[in-house]
Amino acid sequence: MLPEGYNVSLFIIQIILIVALLGIVIWLLRLTKAIRIEKRIGRYTIDAIVEDDMSFFDHVHLYYEKTRNQLTKLLRRSSLMVRYSKHYEKYIDPSRRLREDPMHYVSTKVLTGVLVLFIVILSDVMQYHSITLLQVIYSLLIGFYIPDLYLISMRQYRKRQVENDLLKAIIIMNNAFKSGRSTMQAIEIVAHELDGPIKDEFQKMYIDLTYGLSLETVFQRFSKRVNVEEVKYITTSLIILNRTGGNIVKVFSSIERSFFNRKKLQQELKSLTASSRLIFGVLICMPFLLFLVIYILNPSYFMPLITTPLGWMVLLVIAVLYVSYILIVRHIMKLE
Numbered sequence: 001m002l003p004e005g006y007n008v009s010l011f012i013i014q015i016i017l018i019v020a021l022l023g024i025v026i027w028l029l030r031l032t033k034a035i036r037i038e039k040r041i042g043r044y045t046i047d048a049i050v051e052d053d054m055s056f057f058d059h060v061h062l063y064y065e066k067t068r069n070q071l072t073k074l075l076r077r078s079s080l081m082v083r084y085s086k087h088y089e090k091y092i093d094p095s096r097r098l099r100e101d102p103m104h105y106v107s108t109k110v111l112t113g114v115l116v117l118f119i120v121i122l123s124d125v126m127q128y129h130s131i132t133l134l135q136v137i138y139s140l141l142i143g144f145y146i147p148d149l150y151l152i153s154m155r156q157y158r159k160r161q162v163e164n165d166l167l168k169a170i171i172i173m174n175n176a177f178k179s180g181r182s183t184m185q186a187i188e189i190v191a192h193e194l195d196g197p198i199k200d201e202f203q204k205m206y207i208d209l210t211y212g213l214s215l216e217t218v219f220q221r222f223s224k225r226v227n228v229e230e231v232k233y234i235t236t237s238l239i240i241l242n243r244t245g246g247n248i249v250k251v252f253s254s255i256e257r258s259f260f261n262r263k264k265l266q267q268e269l270k271s272l273t274a275s276s277r278l279i280f281g282v283l284i285c286m287p288f289l290l291f292l293v294i295y296i297l298n299p300s301y302f303m304p305l306i307t308t309p310l311g312w313m314v315l316l317v318i319a320v321l322y323v324s325y326i327l328i329v330r331h332i333m334k335l336e
Helices: 008-042 056-075 081-089 101-125 133-178 183-193 197-210 217-225 229-244 248-272 275-295 299-307 309-333
Strands: none
Touching: 008 101, 056 081, 056 101, 081 101, 081 133, 101 133, 101 275, 101 299, 133 183, 133 197, 133 229, 133 248, 183 197, 183 229, 217 275, 229 248, 248 275, 275 299, 275 309, 299 309
């Protein structure tokens, strides 16, 4: 007999979810056992000519891409979504612009929002909590903007890689100029010698030069793509050198020395401020992580902060203190 006040529908949903999760666990265990047996027997068998080597995660990835493509076609019917997807064109690599669609990012955001909503609903049902409209909205918004954090972090990571490898590119170009190579040949050598984002950028520059663009235009496009201060300095130096004339070997030797000294100083500053930056990053992320964990475990825990005037005042004070903390600490840690 069920306790008084117990919702029968929620109890049935809990039973269904528990049975479904149990079935998934049993299926994964059987799949793992079958894979072990297959590997043990596979040493004594001959593989077929046509073989499906796709793993479980490959099938999941294909199913995700299929769902995303269908959702992309559906979202393309909305002019509002098409305009919104234009903001994500900056995250597409120009070399893959014909194969990638910025609407894919919007579809991924929608699917992430639905996934977070499912996790929240599952948590509420398992804890016998009623699901409110406010929780649904919050869950969708949180999941919708999680991919943006990933895209921003990946763009910053790519920018840092370009900054770290730029000195290597300058050294290679300077050595190429000393051996009598032209600027186009020096750019081609860098594109062949280095790896990572800096290689992609120099390959784009080489392709631009082969299509007949001027050296000034090529480096200006490079500077706009990466948005790095050192690249702007190189671009300005080459533009002045191209217009007024001069010894390009001496110019690049001076750039190499200044970049090397600046790189050395940056490494020293990073080593001196590593512990403080780590503490600052942890303290910045900790409130959001705690909020997310508590919200998943008990969504009604923060309801007094939203449903009462005193709660709104507390939220305002927390936001002011949090922003003030970030600004003050950043100002203290900022080194010119």
